[in-house]
Amino acid sequence: MAEPKSYRNFIDGEWVEASSRGALEDRSPADKGEVIGTFQDSGEADADAAIAAAARAFRRWRLVPAPKRAEYLFRMGEILLKRKEEYAREMTREMGKPIREARGDVQEAIDVCYHLAGEGRRLHGHTTPSELPNKACFSVRAPIGVCGLITPWNFPMAIPSWKLIPALVCGNAVVLKPASDAPLSSYHLVKICQEVGIPRGVVNYVTGSGAAVGGRLTAHPEVRLISFTGSSEVGRLVNLACADTFKRASLEMGGKNAMIVMDDARLDLAVDGAVWGAFATAGQRCTATSRIIVHKKVLKDFVDRLVERAGGLKIGDPLQESVDLGPLVNEAQLKKVMDYVQIGRDEGADPVLGGVRLTKAEYGRGFFFPPTIFTGVTPEMRIAREEIFGPVVCVLAADGLDDALAIANDTLYGLSSSIYTQDVNRAFTAARDLETGITYVNASTIGAETHLPFGGVKRTGNGHREGAAHTALDIFTEWKTVYVDYSGKLQKAQIDNG
Numbered sequence: 001m002a003e004p005k006s007y008r009n010f011i012d013g014e015w016v017e018a019s020s021r022g023a024l025e026d027r028s029p030a031d032k033g034e035v036i037g038t039f040q041d042s043g044e045a046d047a048d049a050a051i052a053a054a055a056r057a058f059r060r061w062r063l064v065p066a067p068k069r070a071e072y073l074f075r076m077g078e079i080l081l082k083r084k085e086e087y088a089r090e091m092t093r094e095m096g097k098p099i100r101e102a103r104g105d106v107q108e109a110i111d112v113c114y115h116l117a118g119e120g121r122r123l124h125g126h127t128t129p130s131e132l133p134n135k136a137c138f139s140v141r142a143p144i145g146v147c148g149l150i151t152p153w154n155f156p157m158a159i160p161s162w163k164l165i166p167a168l169v170c171g172n173a174v175v176l177k178p179a180s181d182a183p184l185s186s187y188h189l190v191k192i193c194q195e196v197g198i199p200r201g202v203v204n205y206v207t208g209s210g211a212a213v214g215g216r217l218t219a220h221p222e223v224r225l226i227s228f229t230g231s232s233e234v235g236r237l238v239n240l241a242c243a244d245t246f247k248r249a250s251l252e253m254g255g256k257n258a259m260i261v262m263d264d265a266r267l268d269l270a271v272d273g274a275v276w277g278a279f280a281t282a283g284q285r286c287t288a289t290s291r292i293i294v295h296k297k298v299l300k301d302f303v304d305r306l307v308e309r310a311g312g313l314k315i316g317d318p319l320q321e322s323v324d325l326g327p328l329v330n331e332a333q334l335k336k337v338m339d340y341v342q343i344g345r346d347e348g349a350d351p352v353l354g355g356v357r358l359t360k361a362e363y364g365r366g367f368f369f370p371p372t373i374f375t376g377v378t379p380e381m382r383i384a385r386e387e388i389f390g391p392v393v394c395v396l397a398a399d400g401l402d403d404a405l406a407i408a409n410d411t412l413y414g415l416s417s418s419i420y421t422q423d424v425n426r427a428f429t430a431a432r433d434l435e436t437g438i439t440y441v442n443a444s445t446i447g448a449e450t451h452l453p454f455g456g457v458k459r460t461g462n463g464h465r466e467g468a469a470h471t472a473l474d475i476f477t478e479w480k481t482v483y484v485d486y487s488g489k490l491q492k493a494q495i496d497n498g
């Protein structure tokens with residue numbers, strides 16, 4: 001096995017060691033003996049240096065015309081496209097998602113580059129007539145300043161790109177702090193920023209613990225925006241810290257996503273969607289299907305088919321093309337999933353598939369857990385209410401659409417939802433009444449496209465939406481209103497127009 005590479009922080013255009021000189025190990029979750037690389041275990045001083053570099057660079061970058069800023073981003077997309085396979089393989093090694101899904105993760109970053117770079121030639125503002133003669137009024141999007149980007153491990157290239165690319169096209173400078181479980185994918189993204197020649201200091205990359213580096217970014221007065229994706233627990237802390245210095249905080253957090261299967265649904269389609277939604281990325285997606293609410297009339301048939309299909313999923317080395325389910329990201333995540341399975345049993349739910357850690361020789365070196373299906377779940381059980389973030393899905397019974405909607409909405413979260421039905425009236429009612437930021441009809445809860453608004457309500461989000469250009473730009477710009485009075489005299493709005 002090759003000696004693991006040592007990766008540095010990127011601050012002010014230089015690859016530098018952290019002042020502490022400590023190291024974080026990035027290990028493969030499929031084989032905990034394999035060290036993918038070592039990363040800097042940075043502290044507050046490193047975050048401060050990155051913030052200072054970004055603040056200096058921002059003064060110049062904001063004045064680069066947006067179409068020119070966008071040219072760097074188009075080139076990033078081209079490089080990502082060329083290296084898609086290499087980066088996908090490294091992603092699978094570092095966080096365990098099956099290789100086909102890792103390719104999709106890199107593809108998301110490519111899509112974001114092309115889509116958002118196009119905004120360099122738009123970044124539209126508004127014009128409107130003045131109420132006074134010889135006066136012009138318009139509003140433009142202005143960059144915010146230094147943005148702190150804090151990202152999770154489950155989409156280690158896609159999510160950083162959802163933040164980095166719009167931040168840059170809008171003229172901001174950034175400090176990116178990736179999740180400690182998957183820093184390599186965002187390292188590649190930052191390396192490409194350097195390769196395409198984005199000026200020094202505009203993009204900075206600091207690895208290290210959430211408390212030290214993330215905490216410093218959220219507290220530092222020169223950081224004007226935090227764009228955070230992660231758990232609701234940490235998001236709450238980030239929000240509180242941002243309030244102290246009056247920062248904008250864009251928070252994308254946890255989910256407990258429900259799929260409704262009505263009695264008129266095409267069950268084959270619903271089972272396909274359920275298997276994909278519950279077990280892709282081993283259930284470690286914010287939009288994962290974690291509750292399936294099934295009409296009583298089709299409950300048994302649906303569960304029988306679901307168990308058969310999920311039981312046939314291939315578990316193993318996520319680099320193999322045929323593997324459907326890789327490992328969980330780390331030991332703590334595995335323990336959390338096992339704890340929840342025990343909680344479900346204690347609550348009286350019935351694990352009709354899975355539920356026991358895999359122990360065969362080929363799984364022993366990684367954090368593998370099989371697809372697990374609980375039936376007999378009722379809405380008040382903890383397994384039906386709390387985010388598990390693993391390959392565990394709860395099946396609940398409903399009497400009809402109203403009951404199913406009530407169960408689906410009885411949650412603190414509100415990211416994604418879906419309904420399977422052939423009845424257009426039921427489909428539109430559900431699309432209107434499901435309390436989530438995203439709803440699918442006859443499709444799974446996962447599968448967002450990058451050019452539509454992405455985010456959730458309740459404890460999932462605080463009102464911002466990444467993705468679509470118009471909503472992403474709202475996160476990374478301030479509106480600036482300009483009045484130009486060419487009347488040559490003092491004119492008073494609301495007073496001189498009577």
Ligand code: NAP
Nearest residue numbers: 151152153179180209210214215230231234252253254286
């Ligand atoms: P997490 O533990 O909340 O960590 C997210 C990021 O925050 C990491 O970079 C982490 O650093 C950092 N962090 C930890 N403590 C911090 C603090 N006190 N101040 C500032 N930053 C801090 O989440 P995760 O385990 O990486 O990701 C899984 C969670 O993300 C799930 O809840 C999932 O639903 C959610 N998620 C949501 C979306 C969405 O769009 N809604 C998308 C993907 C994932 P370290 O890694 O160093 O701890």
